[in-house]
Amino acid sequence: MGFFLETLLGGLMAGMLYSLIALGFVLIFKASGVFNFAQGAMVLFAALAMARFAEWIPKGLGIESKLVGNVLAFVAAMAVMVVVAWLVEKLVLGKLVNQEGITLLMATLGITYFLEGFGQTLFGSDIYKIDVGMPKDPIFLFENVFQGGVLVNKEDVYAALIAAALVALLSLFFQKTATGRALRAVADDHQAAQSIGIPLNRIWVIVWSVAGFVALVAGIIWGSKLGVQFSLSLVALKALPVVILGGLTSVPGAIIGGLIIGVGEKLSEVYLGPMLGGGIEIWFAYVLALLFLLVRPQGLFGEKIIDRV
Template structure:
Protein backbone atom coordinates (compact mmCIF):
# COMPACT_ATOMS: atom_id res chain seq x y z
CA UNK A 1 0.00 0.00 0.00
CA UNK A 2 2.82 2.39 0.84
CA UNK A 3 4.49 1.85 -2.53
CA UNK A 4 1.18 2.38 -4.34
CA UNK A 5 0.60 5.68 -2.51
CA UNK A 6 4.18 6.74 -3.26
CA UNK A 7 3.59 6.15 -6.97
CA UNK A 8 0.19 7.85 -6.80
CA UNK A 9 1.56 10.98 -5.11
CA UNK A 10 4.42 11.17 -7.61
CA UNK A 11 1.90 10.95 -10.45
CA UNK A 12 -0.28 13.69 -8.96
CA UNK A 13 2.70 16.05 -8.63
CA UNK A 14 3.81 15.39 -12.21
CA UNK A 15 0.25 15.79 -13.42
CA UNK A 16 0.03 19.22 -11.78
CA UNK A 17 2.97 20.36 -13.90
CA UNK A 18 1.31 18.97 -17.04
CA UNK A 19 -1.81 20.93 -16.10
CA UNK A 20 0.23 24.11 -15.89
CA UNK A 21 1.43 23.75 -19.49
CA UNK A 22 -2.03 22.67 -20.68
CA UNK A 23 -3.53 25.83 -19.18
CA UNK A 24 -1.66 27.88 -21.78
CA UNK A 25 -3.40 25.97 -24.57
CA UNK A 26 -6.83 26.26 -22.96
CA UNK A 27 -6.65 29.97 -22.11
CA UNK A 28 -5.72 31.02 -25.65
CA UNK A 29 -8.18 28.65 -27.32
CA UNK A 30 -11.04 29.83 -25.10
CA UNK A 31 -10.41 33.51 -25.79
CA UNK A 32 -9.44 33.49 -29.46
CA UNK A 33 -10.24 30.06 -30.90
CA UNK A 34 -6.55 29.58 -31.75
CA UNK A 35 -4.89 26.27 -30.93
CA UNK A 36 -1.54 27.66 -29.88
CA UNK A 37 1.05 25.16 -31.06
CA UNK A 38 3.69 27.71 -29.99
CA UNK A 39 3.04 27.15 -26.28
CA UNK A 40 6.04 24.81 -26.01
CA UNK A 41 8.28 27.38 -27.68
CA UNK A 42 6.93 30.01 -25.26
CA UNK A 43 7.91 27.78 -22.33
CA UNK A 44 11.40 27.37 -23.78
CA UNK A 45 11.78 31.08 -24.59
CA UNK A 46 10.64 32.10 -21.10
CA UNK A 47 12.99 29.59 -19.45
CA UNK A 48 15.93 30.79 -21.57
CA UNK A 49 15.18 34.41 -20.67
CA UNK A 50 14.92 33.57 -16.97
CA UNK A 51 18.14 31.53 -16.93
CA UNK A 52 20.22 34.03 -18.87
CA UNK A 53 18.96 37.12 -17.03
CA UNK A 54 19.78 35.39 -13.73
CA UNK A 55 23.36 34.99 -15.02
CA UNK A 56 23.69 38.52 -16.40
CA UNK A 57 22.05 40.59 -13.64
CA UNK A 58 24.87 40.17 -11.05
CA UNK A 59 27.36 41.44 -13.67
CA UNK A 60 25.08 44.35 -14.62
CA UNK A 61 24.26 45.46 -11.06
CA UNK A 62 27.24 44.27 -9.04
CA UNK A 63 24.83 42.59 -6.59
CA UNK A 64 25.81 38.97 -6.03
CA UNK A 65 22.66 37.92 -4.12
CA UNK A 66 21.06 34.87 -5.82
CA UNK A 67 17.64 35.85 -4.46
CA UNK A 68 17.88 39.33 -5.99
CA UNK A 69 19.13 37.87 -9.28
CA UNK A 70 16.25 35.37 -9.48
CA UNK A 71 13.56 37.92 -8.59
CA UNK A 72 14.92 40.48 -11.05
CA UNK A 73 15.30 37.80 -13.73
CA UNK A 74 11.70 36.70 -13.21
CA UNK A 75 10.44 40.27 -13.55
CA UNK A 76 12.52 40.92 -16.68
CA UNK A 77 11.54 37.59 -18.24
CA UNK A 78 7.90 38.41 -17.47
CA UNK A 79 8.27 41.76 -19.23
CA UNK A 80 9.82 39.98 -22.22
CA UNK A 81 6.90 37.53 -22.38
CA UNK A 82 4.44 40.44 -22.21
CA UNK A 83 6.25 42.06 -25.15
CA UNK A 84 6.22 38.76 -27.07
CA UNK A 85 2.47 38.37 -26.47
CA UNK A 86 1.77 41.93 -27.63
CA UNK A 87 3.84 41.49 -30.78
CA UNK A 88 2.17 38.17 -31.62
CA UNK A 89 -1.28 39.74 -31.39
CA UNK A 90 -0.34 42.94 -33.21
CA UNK A 91 1.77 41.48 -36.03
CA UNK A 92 0.14 38.08 -36.56
CA UNK A 93 -3.26 37.38 -35.04
CA UNK A 94 -4.81 40.77 -35.73
CA UNK A 95 -4.39 40.13 -39.44
CA UNK A 96 -5.85 36.62 -39.29
CA UNK A 97 -9.21 37.34 -37.67
CA UNK A 98 -11.98 35.04 -38.98
CA UNK A 99 -9.52 32.92 -40.94
CA UNK A 100 -9.73 29.13 -41.14
CA UNK A 101 -8.45 27.07 -38.22
CA UNK A 102 -5.76 25.51 -40.40
CA UNK A 103 -4.43 28.98 -41.23
CA UNK A 104 -4.22 29.94 -37.57
CA UNK A 105 -2.55 26.63 -36.73
CA UNK A 106 0.11 27.21 -39.37
CA UNK A 107 0.62 30.72 -37.99
CA UNK A 108 1.33 29.34 -34.52
CA UNK A 109 3.74 26.80 -36.03
CA UNK A 110 5.57 29.71 -37.66
CA UNK A 111 5.66 31.50 -34.29
CA UNK A 112 7.13 28.32 -32.76
CA UNK A 113 10.13 28.25 -35.10
CA UNK A 114 10.56 32.02 -34.86
CA UNK A 115 10.72 31.94 -31.05
CA UNK A 116 13.13 29.02 -31.10
CA UNK A 117 15.42 30.85 -33.53
CA UNK A 118 15.24 34.19 -31.72
CA UNK A 119 15.79 32.49 -28.36
CA UNK A 120 18.90 30.77 -29.69
CA UNK A 121 20.17 34.03 -31.21
CA UNK A 122 19.74 36.18 -28.09
CA UNK A 123 20.21 33.69 -25.27
CA UNK A 124 22.40 30.96 -26.76
CA UNK A 125 21.88 27.26 -27.44
CA UNK A 126 23.77 25.64 -24.55
CA UNK A 127 22.17 23.90 -21.59
CA UNK A 128 21.56 26.42 -18.79
CA UNK A 129 20.37 25.97 -15.25
CA UNK A 130 17.76 27.77 -13.20
CA UNK A 131 18.45 27.63 -9.48
CA UNK A 132 15.51 29.06 -7.56
CA UNK A 133 16.36 27.24 -4.35
CA UNK A 134 13.98 24.32 -4.79
CA UNK A 135 15.05 21.45 -2.49
CA UNK A 136 16.57 18.49 -4.32
CA UNK A 137 16.69 15.92 -1.51
CA UNK A 138 13.77 13.50 -1.04
CA UNK A 139 11.99 13.10 2.28
CA UNK A 140 10.23 10.28 4.06
CA UNK A 141 6.62 10.77 5.15
CA UNK A 142 3.98 8.70 7.01
CA UNK A 143 6.67 6.49 8.57
CA UNK A 144 4.39 5.72 11.51
CA UNK A 145 1.54 4.69 9.18
CA UNK A 146 3.33 2.61 6.55
CA UNK A 147 6.32 0.37 7.01
CA UNK A 148 9.37 2.18 5.65
CA UNK A 149 7.31 5.33 5.03
CA UNK A 150 6.57 7.01 1.69
CA UNK A 151 9.38 8.62 -0.30
CA UNK A 152 8.41 12.06 -1.61
CA UNK A 153 10.53 14.20 -3.90
CA UNK A 154 10.68 17.64 -2.28
CA UNK A 155 11.37 19.36 -5.60
CA UNK A 156 8.28 17.81 -7.18
CA UNK A 157 6.21 18.73 -4.12
CA UNK A 158 7.29 22.39 -4.20
CA UNK A 159 6.76 22.54 -7.97
CA UNK A 160 3.26 21.06 -7.61
CA UNK A 161 2.40 23.60 -4.87
CA UNK A 162 3.60 26.48 -7.09
CA UNK A 163 1.54 25.15 -9.99
CA UNK A 164 -1.53 24.71 -7.77
CA UNK A 165 -1.17 28.27 -6.41
CA UNK A 166 -0.98 29.69 -9.94
CA UNK A 167 -4.03 27.69 -11.00
CA UNK A 168 -5.95 29.03 -7.98
CA UNK A 169 -4.92 32.61 -8.79
CA UNK A 170 -6.04 32.19 -12.40
CA UNK A 171 -9.38 30.81 -11.26
CA UNK A 172 -9.89 33.84 -8.98
CA UNK A 173 -8.84 36.15 -11.82
CA UNK A 174 -11.43 34.70 -14.21
CA UNK A 175 -14.22 34.52 -11.62
CA UNK A 176 -13.79 37.71 -9.56
CA UNK A 177 -12.27 40.43 -11.78
CA UNK A 178 -13.99 42.49 -14.45
CA UNK A 179 -11.23 41.63 -16.95
CA UNK A 180 -11.64 37.94 -16.19
CA UNK A 181 -15.40 38.14 -16.71
CA UNK A 182 -14.81 39.98 -20.00
CA UNK A 183 -12.48 37.20 -21.10
CA UNK A 184 -15.14 34.62 -20.25
CA UNK A 185 -17.66 36.61 -22.29
CA UNK A 186 -15.26 36.67 -25.24
CA UNK A 187 -14.78 32.93 -24.88
CA UNK A 188 -18.53 32.31 -24.97
CA UNK A 189 -19.35 34.49 -27.97
CA UNK A 190 -16.96 36.84 -29.79
CA UNK A 191 -19.64 38.80 -31.63
CA UNK A 192 -21.89 39.22 -28.60
CA UNK A 193 -18.96 40.39 -26.48
CA UNK A 194 -17.94 42.90 -29.16
CA UNK A 195 -21.52 44.17 -29.46
CA UNK A 196 -21.55 45.23 -25.79
CA UNK A 197 -18.27 47.10 -26.10
CA UNK A 198 -15.65 44.54 -25.08
CA UNK A 199 -12.53 45.20 -27.21
CA UNK A 200 -11.49 41.86 -28.69
CA UNK A 201 -7.96 42.94 -29.61
CA UNK A 202 -7.18 44.06 -26.05
CA UNK A 203 -8.69 40.89 -24.58
CA UNK A 204 -6.55 38.77 -26.87
CA UNK A 205 -3.42 40.65 -25.81
CA UNK A 206 -4.33 40.10 -22.16
CA UNK A 207 -4.94 36.37 -22.58
CA UNK A 208 -1.68 35.94 -24.52
CA UNK A 209 0.10 37.83 -21.71
CA UNK A 210 -1.48 35.53 -19.12
CA UNK A 211 -0.42 32.53 -21.22
CA UNK A 212 3.07 34.05 -21.34
CA UNK A 213 3.19 34.24 -17.54
CA UNK A 214 1.98 30.63 -17.32
CA UNK A 215 4.72 29.65 -19.79
CA UNK A 216 7.28 31.51 -17.67
CA UNK A 217 6.29 29.71 -14.47
CA UNK A 218 6.22 26.37 -16.29
CA UNK A 219 9.60 27.07 -17.89
CA UNK A 220 11.06 28.11 -14.54
CA UNK A 221 9.90 24.89 -12.87
CA UNK A 222 10.82 22.52 -15.70
CA UNK A 223 14.11 24.36 -16.21
CA UNK A 224 14.93 23.90 -12.53
CA UNK A 225 14.14 20.19 -12.78
CA UNK A 226 15.63 19.32 -16.17
CA UNK A 227 17.89 22.23 -17.11
CA UNK A 228 17.03 24.77 -19.80
CA UNK A 229 17.53 23.08 -23.14
CA UNK A 230 15.70 22.96 -26.45
CA UNK A 231 14.06 19.66 -25.56
CA UNK A 232 11.79 21.70 -23.26
CA UNK A 233 9.57 22.34 -26.28
CA UNK A 234 8.54 18.67 -26.07
CA UNK A 235 6.94 19.42 -22.71
CA UNK A 236 4.07 20.93 -24.68
CA UNK A 237 3.64 17.68 -26.57
CA UNK A 238 3.23 15.90 -23.22
CA UNK A 239 0.45 18.38 -22.42
CA UNK A 240 -1.50 17.70 -25.63
CA UNK A 241 -3.14 14.52 -24.26
CA UNK A 242 -4.07 16.52 -21.16
CA UNK A 243 -5.91 19.09 -23.30
CA UNK A 244 -7.64 16.38 -25.32
CA UNK A 245 -8.69 14.52 -22.18
CA UNK A 246 -9.91 17.54 -20.23
CA UNK A 247 -11.39 19.51 -23.12
CA UNK A 248 -10.00 22.40 -25.15
CA UNK A 249 -12.32 24.95 -23.55
CA UNK A 250 -12.19 23.93 -19.90
CA UNK A 251 -9.75 25.26 -17.28
CA UNK A 252 -10.93 22.68 -14.69
CA UNK A 253 -10.57 20.07 -17.45
CA UNK A 254 -6.91 20.98 -17.90
CA UNK A 255 -6.33 20.44 -14.18
CA UNK A 256 -8.25 17.16 -13.90
CA UNK A 257 -6.82 15.91 -17.20
CA UNK A 258 -3.28 16.66 -16.04
CA UNK A 259 -3.80 14.76 -12.80
CA UNK A 260 -5.30 11.76 -14.63
CA UNK A 261 -2.45 11.67 -17.16
CA UNK A 262 0.23 12.09 -14.48
CA UNK A 263 -1.18 9.32 -12.29
CA UNK A 264 -1.89 7.07 -15.28
CA UNK A 265 1.67 7.39 -16.57
CA UNK A 266 3.25 6.50 -13.23
CA UNK A 267 0.93 3.63 -12.39
CA UNK A 268 1.09 2.13 -15.88
CA UNK A 269 4.89 2.29 -15.91
CA UNK A 270 5.14 0.57 -12.53
CA UNK A 271 2.39 -2.04 -12.83
CA UNK A 272 2.05 -2.63 -16.59
CA UNK A 273 5.58 -1.78 -17.74
CA UNK A 274 7.11 -5.15 -16.75
CA UNK A 275 4.55 -6.97 -18.94
CA UNK A 276 5.11 -4.87 -22.10
CA UNK A 277 8.86 -4.40 -21.90
CA UNK A 278 8.91 -0.90 -20.34
CA UNK A 279 8.59 2.50 -21.96
CA UNK A 280 4.83 2.59 -21.45
CA UNK A 281 5.12 5.97 -19.68
CA UNK A 282 6.13 7.54 -23.01
CA UNK A 283 3.06 6.51 -25.00
CA UNK A 284 0.38 5.79 -22.40
CA UNK A 285 -1.02 9.35 -22.42
CA UNK A 286 -1.37 9.42 -26.21
CA UNK A 287 -3.17 6.08 -26.34
CA UNK A 288 -5.55 7.27 -23.60
CA UNK A 289 -6.18 10.51 -25.51
CA UNK A 290 -6.85 8.53 -28.70
CA UNK A 291 -9.42 6.45 -26.87
CA UNK A 292 -11.17 9.60 -25.65
CA UNK A 293 -11.17 11.06 -29.17
CA UNK A 294 -13.01 7.97 -30.39
CA UNK A 295 -15.57 7.96 -27.57
CA UNK A 296 -15.88 11.59 -26.44
CA UNK A 297 -14.07 13.96 -28.84
CA UNK A 298 -14.87 17.08 -26.77
CA UNK A 299 -13.09 15.65 -23.71
CA UNK A 300 -14.38 15.26 -20.17
CA UNK A 301 -15.40 18.89 -19.64
CA UNK A 302 -15.38 20.29 -23.17
CA UNK A 303 -18.47 21.71 -24.82
CA UNK A 304 -20.22 19.43 -27.28
CA UNK A 305 -20.25 20.96 -30.75
CA UNK A 306 -23.60 20.72 -32.54
CA UNK A 307 -23.74 21.74 -36.19
CA UNK A 308 -27.21 22.65 -37.42
CA UNK A 309 -27.83 22.30 -41.12
Protein backbone atom coordinates in the same frame (compact mmCIF):
# COMPACT_ATOMS: atom_id res chain seq x y z
CA MET B 1 1.15 -0.18 -0.02
CA GLY B 2 3.94 2.30 0.68
CA PHE B 3 5.42 1.81 -2.80
CA PHE B 4 2.00 2.29 -4.39
CA LEU B 5 1.50 5.57 -2.51
CA GLU B 6 4.98 6.70 -3.53
CA THR B 7 4.15 6.06 -7.20
CA LEU B 8 0.72 7.68 -6.80
CA LEU B 9 2.14 10.85 -5.23
CA GLY B 10 4.81 11.07 -7.93
CA GLY B 11 2.11 10.82 -10.58
CA LEU B 12 -0.05 13.48 -8.91
CA MET B 13 2.85 15.92 -8.71
CA ALA B 14 3.87 15.31 -12.33
CA GLY B 15 0.22 15.68 -13.33
CA MET B 16 0.01 19.07 -11.61
CA LEU B 17 2.90 20.30 -13.75
CA TYR B 18 1.22 18.97 -16.89
CA SER B 19 -1.92 20.84 -15.83
CA LEU B 20 0.06 24.05 -15.47
CA ILE B 21 1.31 23.84 -19.05
CA ALA B 22 -2.11 22.76 -20.31
CA LEU B 23 -3.56 25.93 -18.82
CA GLY B 24 -1.67 27.91 -21.44
CA PHE B 25 -3.45 25.98 -24.19
CA VAL B 26 -6.84 26.49 -22.51
CA LEU B 27 -6.26 30.23 -21.95
CA ILE B 28 -5.45 30.91 -25.60
CA PHE B 29 -8.27 28.72 -26.90
CA LYS B 30 -10.84 30.36 -24.63
CA ALA B 31 -9.84 33.82 -25.83
CA SER B 32 -9.22 33.26 -29.52
CA GLY B 33 -10.74 29.90 -30.40
CA VAL B 34 -7.39 28.66 -31.72
CA PHE B 35 -5.34 25.71 -30.55
CA ASN B 36 -2.03 27.36 -29.61
CA PHE B 37 0.67 25.01 -30.85
CA ALA B 38 3.26 27.56 -29.71
CA GLN B 39 2.73 26.94 -25.98
CA GLY B 40 5.63 24.48 -25.78
CA ALA B 41 7.92 26.96 -27.53
CA MET B 42 6.72 29.68 -25.14
CA VAL B 43 7.72 27.51 -22.17
CA LEU B 44 11.17 27.01 -23.70
CA PHE B 45 11.60 30.69 -24.63
CA ALA B 46 10.52 31.86 -21.15
CA ALA B 47 12.85 29.36 -19.44
CA LEU B 48 15.77 30.47 -21.62
CA ALA B 49 15.06 34.11 -20.79
CA MET B 50 14.91 33.36 -17.06
CA ALA B 51 18.10 31.29 -17.10
CA ARG B 52 20.11 33.86 -19.03
CA PHE B 53 18.82 36.90 -17.14
CA ALA B 54 19.64 35.12 -13.87
CA GLU B 55 23.25 35.03 -15.11
CA TRP B 56 23.47 38.45 -16.76
CA ILE B 57 21.65 40.71 -14.28
CA PRO B 58 23.65 39.88 -11.09
CA LYS B 59 26.93 40.23 -13.01
CA GLY B 60 25.91 43.44 -14.74
CA LEU B 61 24.53 45.12 -11.61
CA GLY B 62 26.98 43.62 -9.11
CA ILE B 63 24.19 41.93 -7.11
CA GLU B 64 25.38 39.29 -4.65
CA SER B 65 21.99 38.21 -3.29
CA LYS B 66 20.67 35.22 -5.26
CA LEU B 67 17.09 36.02 -4.23
CA VAL B 68 17.28 39.60 -5.53
CA GLY B 69 18.95 38.40 -8.72
CA ASN B 70 16.23 35.79 -9.31
CA VAL B 71 13.44 38.31 -8.66
CA LEU B 72 14.93 40.79 -11.13
CA ALA B 73 15.48 38.01 -13.66
CA PHE B 74 11.86 36.92 -13.26
CA VAL B 75 10.62 40.49 -13.80
CA ALA B 76 12.83 40.89 -16.87
CA ALA B 77 11.72 37.53 -18.32
CA MET B 78 8.07 38.43 -17.70
CA ALA B 79 8.62 41.75 -19.47
CA VAL B 80 10.01 39.83 -22.45
CA MET B 81 6.93 37.58 -22.52
CA VAL B 82 4.62 40.63 -22.45
CA VAL B 83 6.52 42.08 -25.40
CA VAL B 84 6.14 38.74 -27.20
CA ALA B 85 2.40 38.84 -26.46
CA TRP B 86 2.10 42.37 -27.84
CA LEU B 87 4.02 41.46 -30.99
CA VAL B 88 1.92 38.33 -31.53
CA GLU B 89 -1.26 40.39 -31.36
CA LYS B 90 0.08 43.29 -33.41
CA LEU B 91 1.81 41.33 -36.15
CA VAL B 92 -0.17 38.07 -36.30
CA LEU B 93 -3.53 37.75 -34.56
CA GLY B 94 -4.62 41.32 -35.20
CA LYS B 95 -4.30 40.63 -38.93
CA LEU B 96 -6.30 37.39 -38.75
CA VAL B 97 -9.49 38.44 -36.93
CA ASN B 98 -12.46 36.20 -37.90
CA GLN B 99 -10.31 33.94 -40.08
CA GLU B 100 -10.77 30.18 -40.24
CA GLY B 101 -9.44 28.10 -37.35
CA ILE B 102 -6.91 26.33 -39.58
CA THR B 103 -5.45 29.72 -40.53
CA LEU B 104 -4.93 30.62 -36.87
CA LEU B 105 -3.49 27.16 -36.14
CA MET B 106 -0.91 27.57 -38.91
CA ALA B 107 -0.08 31.01 -37.52
CA THR B 108 0.73 29.49 -34.13
CA LEU B 109 2.91 26.89 -35.85
CA GLY B 110 4.84 29.74 -37.41
CA ILE B 111 5.16 31.40 -34.00
CA THR B 112 6.48 28.09 -32.62
CA TYR B 113 9.37 27.84 -35.05
CA PHE B 114 10.12 31.54 -34.78
CA LEU B 115 10.36 31.43 -30.96
CA GLU B 116 12.55 28.32 -31.03
CA GLY B 117 14.92 29.81 -33.60
CA PHE B 118 14.95 33.32 -32.16
CA GLY B 119 15.45 31.92 -28.65
CA GLN B 120 18.53 30.05 -29.84
CA THR B 121 19.85 33.18 -31.60
CA LEU B 122 19.19 35.46 -28.63
CA PHE B 123 20.06 33.27 -25.66
CA GLY B 124 22.30 30.55 -27.10
CA SER B 125 21.82 26.81 -27.50
CA ASP B 126 23.70 25.44 -24.48
CA ILE B 127 22.04 23.64 -21.58
CA TYR B 128 21.42 26.14 -18.78
CA LYS B 129 20.50 25.73 -15.15
CA ILE B 130 17.81 27.58 -13.22
CA ASP B 131 18.39 27.71 -9.48
CA VAL B 132 15.52 29.40 -7.65
CA GLY B 133 16.35 27.82 -4.30
CA MET B 134 13.89 24.92 -4.35
CA PRO B 135 15.30 22.11 -2.15
CA LYS B 136 16.15 18.93 -3.99
CA ASP B 137 16.62 16.63 -1.00
CA PRO B 138 14.21 13.69 -0.66
CA ILE B 139 11.99 13.37 2.40
CA PHE B 140 10.18 10.42 3.94
CA LEU B 141 6.47 10.70 4.71
CA PHE B 142 4.16 8.40 6.73
CA GLU B 143 7.09 6.71 8.45
CA ASN B 144 4.82 5.81 11.34
CA VAL B 145 2.29 4.20 9.02
CA PHE B 146 4.45 2.26 6.55
CA GLN B 147 7.77 0.57 7.09
CA GLY B 148 10.43 2.84 5.59
CA GLY B 149 7.87 5.55 4.83
CA VAL B 150 7.07 7.05 1.43
CA LEU B 151 9.97 8.70 -0.43
CA VAL B 152 9.09 12.07 -1.99
CA ASN B 153 11.33 14.68 -3.58
CA LYS B 154 11.01 18.08 -1.87
CA GLU B 155 11.39 19.88 -5.18
CA ASP B 156 8.41 17.98 -6.60
CA VAL B 157 6.31 18.93 -3.58
CA TYR B 158 7.15 22.63 -3.89
CA ALA B 159 6.59 22.55 -7.66
CA ALA B 160 3.19 20.88 -7.24
CA LEU B 161 2.13 23.44 -4.60
CA ILE B 162 3.18 26.35 -6.83
CA ALA B 163 1.33 24.84 -9.79
CA ALA B 164 -1.79 24.23 -7.68
CA ALA B 165 -1.78 27.81 -6.36
CA LEU B 166 -1.42 29.26 -9.87
CA VAL B 167 -4.19 27.04 -11.21
CA ALA B 168 -6.50 28.20 -8.41
CA LEU B 169 -5.70 31.88 -9.06
CA LEU B 170 -6.33 31.54 -12.78
CA SER B 171 -9.64 29.78 -12.14
CA LEU B 172 -10.75 32.69 -9.93
CA PHE B 173 -9.51 35.15 -12.57
CA PHE B 174 -11.72 33.60 -15.24
CA GLN B 175 -14.79 33.24 -13.06
CA LYS B 176 -14.77 36.34 -10.84
CA THR B 177 -13.18 39.23 -12.77
CA ALA B 178 -14.59 41.45 -15.51
CA THR B 179 -11.55 40.74 -17.69
CA GLY B 180 -12.09 37.01 -17.28
CA ARG B 181 -15.71 37.32 -18.37
CA ALA B 182 -14.60 39.44 -21.32
CA LEU B 183 -12.14 36.70 -22.31
CA ARG B 184 -14.96 34.15 -22.36
CA ALA B 185 -17.15 36.49 -24.41
CA VAL B 186 -14.40 36.94 -26.98
CA ALA B 187 -13.98 33.15 -27.19
CA ASP B 188 -17.69 32.67 -27.91
CA ASP B 189 -17.94 35.22 -30.73
CA HIS B 190 -15.32 37.77 -31.81
CA GLN B 191 -17.73 39.99 -33.72
CA ALA B 192 -20.41 39.96 -31.02
CA ALA B 193 -17.80 40.83 -28.38
CA GLN B 194 -16.57 43.75 -30.46
CA SER B 195 -20.14 44.98 -31.03
CA ILE B 196 -20.71 45.42 -27.28
CA GLY B 197 -17.48 47.36 -26.80
CA ILE B 198 -14.99 44.68 -25.76
CA PRO B 199 -11.57 45.71 -27.18
CA LEU B 200 -10.46 42.56 -28.97
CA ASN B 201 -6.84 43.67 -29.42
CA ARG B 202 -6.37 44.47 -25.73
CA ILE B 203 -8.01 41.21 -24.65
CA TRP B 204 -5.68 39.18 -26.86
CA VAL B 205 -2.62 40.97 -25.48
CA ILE B 206 -3.84 40.24 -21.94
CA VAL B 207 -4.50 36.56 -22.56
CA TRP B 208 -1.18 36.00 -24.35
CA SER B 209 0.57 37.81 -21.50
CA VAL B 210 -1.17 35.57 -18.95
CA ALA B 211 -0.26 32.52 -21.05
CA GLY B 212 3.31 33.86 -21.13
CA PHE B 213 3.29 34.13 -17.34
CA VAL B 214 2.06 30.54 -17.07
CA ALA B 215 4.75 29.46 -19.54
CA LEU B 216 7.39 31.29 -17.50
CA VAL B 217 6.40 29.60 -14.23
CA ALA B 218 6.23 26.20 -15.95
CA GLY B 219 9.59 26.84 -17.63
CA ILE B 220 11.23 27.75 -14.31
CA ILE B 221 9.89 24.62 -12.62
CA TRP B 222 10.82 22.25 -15.46
CA GLY B 223 14.13 24.07 -16.00
CA SER B 224 14.98 23.64 -12.33
CA LYS B 225 14.22 19.91 -12.58
CA LEU B 226 15.66 19.03 -16.00
CA GLY B 227 17.83 21.97 -17.02
CA VAL B 228 16.92 24.43 -19.77
CA GLN B 229 17.45 22.72 -23.11
CA PHE B 230 15.59 22.59 -26.39
CA SER B 231 13.97 19.25 -25.56
CA LEU B 232 11.97 21.24 -22.99
CA SER B 233 9.49 22.21 -25.70
CA LEU B 234 8.86 18.49 -26.31
CA VAL B 235 8.21 17.93 -22.61
CA ALA B 236 5.67 20.75 -22.77
CA LEU B 237 3.84 18.97 -25.58
CA LYS B 238 2.85 16.31 -23.03
CA ALA B 239 0.13 18.81 -22.15
CA LEU B 240 -1.57 18.18 -25.51
CA PRO B 241 -3.21 14.94 -24.34
CA VAL B 242 -4.16 16.72 -21.11
CA VAL B 243 -6.30 19.33 -22.89
CA ILE B 244 -7.81 16.66 -25.16
CA LEU B 245 -8.74 14.63 -22.10
CA GLY B 246 -10.02 17.52 -19.99
CA GLY B 247 -11.55 19.67 -22.72
CA LEU B 248 -10.13 22.63 -24.64
CA THR B 249 -12.42 25.15 -22.95
CA SER B 250 -12.24 23.96 -19.36
CA VAL B 251 -9.80 25.15 -16.71
CA PRO B 252 -10.98 22.44 -14.24
CA GLY B 253 -10.64 19.97 -17.13
CA ALA B 254 -6.97 20.89 -17.53
CA ILE B 255 -6.44 20.14 -13.84
CA ILE B 256 -8.30 16.83 -13.77
CA GLY B 257 -6.84 15.75 -17.11
CA GLY B 258 -3.30 16.47 -15.92
CA LEU B 259 -3.78 14.49 -12.73
CA ILE B 260 -5.30 11.53 -14.58
CA ILE B 261 -2.46 11.40 -17.09
CA GLY B 262 0.25 11.99 -14.48
CA VAL B 263 -1.03 9.17 -12.25
CA GLY B 264 -1.91 6.89 -15.15
CA GLU B 265 1.49 7.01 -16.81
CA LYS B 266 3.36 6.45 -13.54
CA LEU B 267 1.21 3.50 -12.44
CA SER B 268 1.21 1.92 -15.90
CA GLU B 269 4.99 2.24 -16.19
CA VAL B 270 5.56 0.64 -12.79
CA TYR B 271 2.93 -2.10 -12.89
CA LEU B 272 2.45 -2.83 -16.60
CA GLY B 273 5.95 -1.94 -17.81
CA PRO B 274 7.59 -5.20 -16.66
CA MET B 275 4.96 -7.21 -18.58
CA LEU B 276 4.84 -5.09 -21.76
CA GLY B 277 8.52 -4.25 -22.01
CA GLY B 278 8.66 -0.74 -20.58
CA GLY B 279 8.41 2.62 -22.27
CA ILE B 280 4.70 2.94 -21.46
CA GLU B 281 5.25 6.33 -19.83
CA ILE B 282 6.25 7.75 -23.23
CA TRP B 283 3.08 6.82 -25.13
CA PHE B 284 0.43 6.28 -22.45
CA ALA B 285 -0.91 9.86 -22.52
CA TYR B 286 -1.24 9.93 -26.31
CA VAL B 287 -3.04 6.58 -26.52
CA LEU B 288 -5.45 7.72 -23.80
CA ALA B 289 -6.06 10.96 -25.71
CA LEU B 290 -6.71 8.98 -28.91
CA LEU B 291 -9.32 6.87 -27.14
CA PHE B 292 -11.05 10.00 -25.88
CA LEU B 293 -11.06 11.48 -29.38
CA LEU B 294 -12.89 8.37 -30.57
CA VAL B 295 -15.55 8.21 -27.84
CA ARG B 296 -15.78 11.77 -26.43
CA PRO B 297 -13.92 14.27 -28.65
CA GLN B 298 -14.94 17.29 -26.54
CA GLY B 299 -13.16 15.83 -23.48
CA LEU B 300 -14.44 15.26 -19.97
CA PHE B 301 -15.48 18.86 -19.28
CA GLY B 302 -15.48 20.40 -22.77
CA GLU B 303 -18.59 21.88 -24.32
CA LYS B 304 -20.35 19.64 -26.81
CA ILE B 305 -20.68 21.36 -30.16
CA ILE B 306 -24.09 20.92 -31.82
CA ASP B 307 -24.57 22.14 -35.39
CA ARG B 308 -28.17 22.93 -36.28
CA VAL B 309 -29.35 23.05 -39.88
